[in-house]
Amino acid sequence: MARDYLLVIDMQNDFVDGSLGTPEAAAIVNDVAEHARTFEGTVVFTYDTHRDDYLETQEGKHLPVPHCIKGTPGWKLAPACDLVRRARGAQVFEKRTFGSTALASWLLDKNAHGGKVASVELCGLCTDICVVSNALLIKAFMPEVPVRVNPSLCAGVTPETHEAALTTMRMCQIDLIEG
Structure with missing residues (x-):
C-alpha cells in the first residue's frame, strides 16, 4: 500500500506575525491550512521548539x-493550521533545530514497515531554513521517494532567500510543484 505524506513545517505564530514574522508568511497561512485540510494522505506538523536558554545555543x-x-503564544501554530491539526489528529514533531532527524527516521520506518511511502510533500516556514533542511534530510534518508515542495505554500526569511532555497532544492532533485 503506497502512502502520500504532507509535512507542514513550522507554521507557528512567531514566524507568521510574531518576533520573526513576515508579510509573506502571513499571506500563506490560510492556503496552507486549506491544503492540509484537503490533503489525501497523512498530514504531519512540525514545531520549531526552543527553551528559555535559546540565546545560549548555537542558533541563538x-x-x-x-x-x-515552548509554551509561549509564539510557539503555537497559527490558529487556522492548529484547527486542521486538531481535526485531523495529525502527528506532531517538535524539533530543536532546523531539520528533524526524528521525522526523517519516522518516515524511513513507515517506508520499511508501514507500507511504501509514495511521496513526501513539504510546505510551510521558512523555505530557506527549515523547509530546505527537512527536504534535504528526507531526500538523503529516502533517495528513491519523490520529495516535493510547493513554492506558493512556503515563505522564506526574504523573497530572495526563498528563491535561493528553491534553486538549491531543485538542484538536489526535489520537485517544485504547484497546486
Whole structure:
C-alpha cells in the first residue's frame, strides 16, 4: 500500500506575525491550512521548539531573536493550521533545530514497515531554513521517494532567500510543484 505524506513545517505564530514574522508568511497561512485540510494522505506538523536558554545555543548566537519558546503564544501554530491539526489528529514533531532527524527516521520506518511511502510533500516556514533542511534530510534518508515542495505554500526569511532555497532544492532533485 503506497502512502502520500504532507509535512507542514513550522507554521507557528512567531514566524507568521510574531518576533520573526513576515508579510509573506502571513499571506500563506490560510492556503496552507486549506491544503492540509484537503490533503489525501497523512498530514504531519512540525514545531520549531526552543527553551528559555535559546540565546545560549548555537542558533541563538547566530540569530539572537528569541522565538518559538515552548509554551509561549509564539510557539503555537497559527490558529487556522492548529484547527486542521486538531481535526485531523495529525502527528506532531517538535524539533530543536532546523531539520528533524526524528521525522526523517519516522518516515524511513513507515517506508520499511508501514507500507511504501509514495511521496513526501513539504510546505510551510521558512523555505530557506527549515523547509530546505527537512527536504534535504528526507531526500538523503529516502533517495528513491519523490520529495516535493510547493513554492506558493512556503515563505522564506526574504523573497530572495526563498528563491535561493528553491534553486538549491531543485538542484538536489526535489520537485517544485504547484497546486
